[in-house]
Amino acid sequence: MIYSTSLIFIMFYGGFGTNLNVAKPVLVKSILLSTIVVLFTAFLVAGFVYFVFDLTWLQSLLIGSVISSTDATSVFNILRSRHSSLKYGTNSLLEVESGSNDPVSYMLTISVIMLMTGQDISLPIMVFQQIVFGLLCGFCIGKIIVKILNTIHVDESYENTVLIFASSIVAYALANILGGNGYLSVYICGAILGNSYIPHKKDMVHFYETLTKIAQVLIFFLLVLLVTPFELPQVIIPAICIMIFLTLIARPLSIALLLTPFRAPLQQITVVSWAELRGVASIVFAIYTVLYQVDLPFDLFNLVFCIVLLSLSIQGSLLPYISQKCHMINPHVDIMRTFNDYQEDNDISFVKMKIERY
Template sequence: MLQEIIHTDTFILLTSVLLIVGVLTTKFSARLGVPALVLFMLVGMVMGSDVLGIIYFDNASTAQMIGVFALVIILFEGGLQTKWSTLRPVIVPSLSLATLGVLLTTGIVAAAAYFILNLGWLEALLFGAIVGSTDAAAVFAVLKGQNIKERIGTTLEAESGSNDPMAVFLTIATIELITAPDASIIKMVGSFFIQMGLGLLLGIIAGKLAVNALNRLNLDSSGLYPIFSIAFALLTYGITAFLGGSGLLAVYVLAIIIGNAEIAYRQSIFRFSEGFAWMMQISMFVILGLLVFPSELFTWDIIIKGIAISAILMLIARPVAVFLSTIGMKYTLNERIFLSWAGLKGAVPIVLATFPMLANIEGSQLIFNVVFFVVLTSCLIQGSTITNLAEKLKLTGPKKTTPMHSIELVTLGQVNTEMVEYEVETDSEVAGKTLLEIPFPEGALVNAVIRNNQLITPTGNTTIIPGDFLYILTAKKSKSSLKQVLTEKKTEDSVEELPESV
């Protein structure tokens, strides 16, 4: 009994240390110019048995379970942040990259793995399938808060959010061909379309049900709404996977629908999901770091082979896949170059690399080590240079501003009043006008104006300028009218005449 308590206490202590170290590494990542997820993996590797020897972990099954759970949360949070208005124009190229692009990448990398790793053709195809997709966790983490043009950023996010089903299908299908040579390829292809179709359909249905439930439920605390939304995401994944569909795709579609709908306690759900996604991201990459043994990874054999395959993946396979997948689509050369370089690898390939280990495929340990090395180099080299490349290719937009959102005033769901926070943009119609001149809906009241971190008590003659933060109390039924007033844009001529924020 005493030993069990000590074991539990030790587990809680180590978990707290890993999370705290993971959070602190995000501060250093910006200064070092290294993506935080690389540092998360390094934390796991250092804490593992090969370095400090604090934690011994080699359970691929547990790592796979934690990885899939974390991916559900990360995809849910990423989908919440995806705007339908920017997603709709890039759906076709994103799906093309998520399907044809993954196939092309898989084929080219498989050929490289056959010669470089001395694998059989099926094992080489398995390796290609594992690293063929762009990783959602890596893309969401690296692009978060960056001012990369919306069209390109959304293309990458939509591709990474929807290409996991293809990678999972190719990996499992290849394992079946290795372990059961008489497996039917035609049935496998049919199974893929069923998975995609079910994932899309159930994601849409779940999204509609979730929005309806969130708006109709009258829970006793605002803190229960985020928990309910996360539970709905996990339920959607579980039911879809149980029925043979793509659970990850269903969760991403569900999140997009919720994120673009007017729902109760929207910001509570968004902020909770963001924090939970960070926790899952830290946990997942630390666990994956623990799973690898540096003494086996950083051998000259793995390093040389890993660098060769990484170079082929980054400089040949991904660019070929992007250029062929976007033929006839309205992307410039610079945009295609950026999309080619931004095909980050991350958690999904490492999680998929545990599949052949669990299936006892010959050479599975070699495949896992090289996949991990490829992911490490991709995050380190591509992830740390994405922003600089976007600037050189002139694919950066204006500084990202804080969008209009609501602040929940009370914890009870019965009150139908919200406080709306809005940052005034340069081209906003309200900029340059006094509060009396702005046609606010009836009952809306500007409670405060924050300008250069200073509180201004508003009067009817207060002139609003770009950069101001407005805090407006309004009834929920008037929120859409208020949003229309605040988001209306000026003409180009009138924008030039606006006073600058001082």
Template sequence: MELIGALLFLLSVMLIIGVLTTKFSSRLGLPALILFLLGGMILNQFIYFDNVQMTQFIGTLALIIILFDGGTQTKWGRIRPILGPASSLATVGVLITSFATGIAAMYILDFSLLEGLLLGAIVGSTDAAAVFSVLGNKNFNKRLTSTLEAESGSNDPMAVFLTVILIEMIQIPETSIWIAFGGFFLQMGLGLILGMALGKITVFVINKINLDISGLYPVLAMGAAVFTYAVTDSLGGSGLLAVYVMAVFVGNSDLTHRFSILRFNEGFAWMMQIVMFTLLGLLVFPKQLTDVLWEGILIAIILMFIARPIAVFISMVFMKFDLKQKLFISWAGLKGAVPIVLATYPIIAGLENSNLIFNTVFFVVLISALIQGSTLSWLAEKLRLTGAEEDGNASIELINLGNTDSEIMKISIPKNSPAVGITLIDLKLPDDTLIIGINRNKKLMTPTGTSILAKGDTVFVLSDKENRKAAKLALLGSNEETEMYT
């Protein structure tokens, strides 16, 4: 019992400190993951932890939850125009980054070619957890933000594939690279197809099932995300890609209990980030990092200033992005949990230089997140890539009222809404539908019949489930945003 009590005390301290550090990280301009990693490294001095398998399992579970949270909050209307550049960055970009970094690592660390390429593959992808946390609350250009979020959410399959195939080639030199690349396209295809299919099934189940306890709907949605990964992975597809695709579909559907599901996802994703990064920090011994100090710094510099920019400019050569935008995307190639989790693969596989690879990757991630993450806002301002305040994107959230057929919808009024300039008494809302609150300029107003709606208002609408579509049409019109939620 003493051990259980000590572990529970440790977990509680990790969560409390983790939540508090998010406040300090935003003030210091640092990604929160840096503080979590450092916290784990400090705890490492008092607690001995070297369970790589457990860390890999928890890391994979955390990535599923983080991707699900990021995907559900991604607006399809934003990412659809940038699917081309995001897909190119997620495939060709990762391949070029991995190759360039791997060649450098081969000479710097005196590795064989395959070992160098393995390290390059491990750090080749941008990290969804890092990107979502850094970009989420910043006023960057929305097109760039959408491109980076879509890239980070979909580029893990390429990094995982390269890591696994290179480990196999090191262990079994006869492995055919061409057959392996055929397997990659199979993984991507299955990930896309199963992600879409399971996303559609998830939306149908959540909207049709009537649970007695409304708090179970977020648990159902999270279970569906883990199920999507497990099924896709067992069938030979990319589980992480399937989860992201499924989450985007779920997040952009007309979903009951949407509000509670998204809020639960957000809190759970943060909790998993805290636990995951702290555990990853526990695996690292600071004294071992000094053994790869200059090598890690040199590889990180090559990755940030040479490999990533080359990959971005080549993979986006035919894309409609100007020089400033490409420079920003180059600098936003943040590294985080995915490279460190992938760095556990060589350890489990028993490769000769696995510990050296792990420590070097950890050092590279630390430098990348510390330098790039803390300077993104500054660079965006210098390049004049900060975006304007949003006023035209409809946002709908549903708050279910227990076991009733009624829900509260939270709807942001776009500038082209037919309700703009109309008094509430003149709105053609369905019967038994009421506007119970108006949020304007961060102030909550009590609505009356003479209240006039303005663009940018957020209204809270009490409506029966069967009247949701008609109420949204009255407030949003028959625009693309309305169709996306119907």
């Protein structure tokens, strides 16, 4: 429950902070990356696990599905801390792709879990419901909240903040009740609110940025409490092998196949491939598999824990170095301009004027 709730706010702020006006030139590529590449990566990892570790195909696909999503917050925390803006619109490409691929990974994970637990479902109908109701709920709730916020004027910003806080929960709950993808609904709702004019948006940005960081810290803190250290050696070798294959083969191949037709430079393909860090979403999806008591030869939770730690420590640490070596750093662009929390319009303006002496 705590993990799912925390992920709701992380997904909401992922959409809320995405500046769609800046991301328009790369929006098509971002959507393709967050859907086709996630699916392709999951199946490549599944094939690797199937042949190397001798698991069943569904067990292998479950592992690939859980770790196919990426963590936008981790990527941009690193880039923001180094004030590193990337060329060719890569900032927006990574932001939209990383923020929107979690619903696809969740949908794929749940589908495999349903098949493995023998539940009587129609996969095409379930996928249709997940996508359609997820999109509709997020869009409608987002538009309704924007209309309310611009119609009812309040003096204190916290009143609007509470309403938006509630809207993220309603977007998730309503989509789930209707059989839709709750995380997709939350992301769409956040994107609509973040890219619409609403009063006191600056205060809301600060609130949700703090809330998201608390949610991430809480997830990792509880994760450490759930991990049993003496069980980790049982999964460390599979985790390292999967991590190497995912980082050096599956993800780069998927990215290259998609971005090459768009004539993307090799440097951009390299950085985009390396910047796909695993994060909190993979941990939450791994917990779902444990709750459903899916049959696996080893503890998937411990496996994902090791993969996430390896990804954040190795990929995350080397991301600035890789970006610099690929000559992808753009010193003339402020990375904050790709986010909605960049306040270009301020209440105070500073004007420099030269007064001649007579």
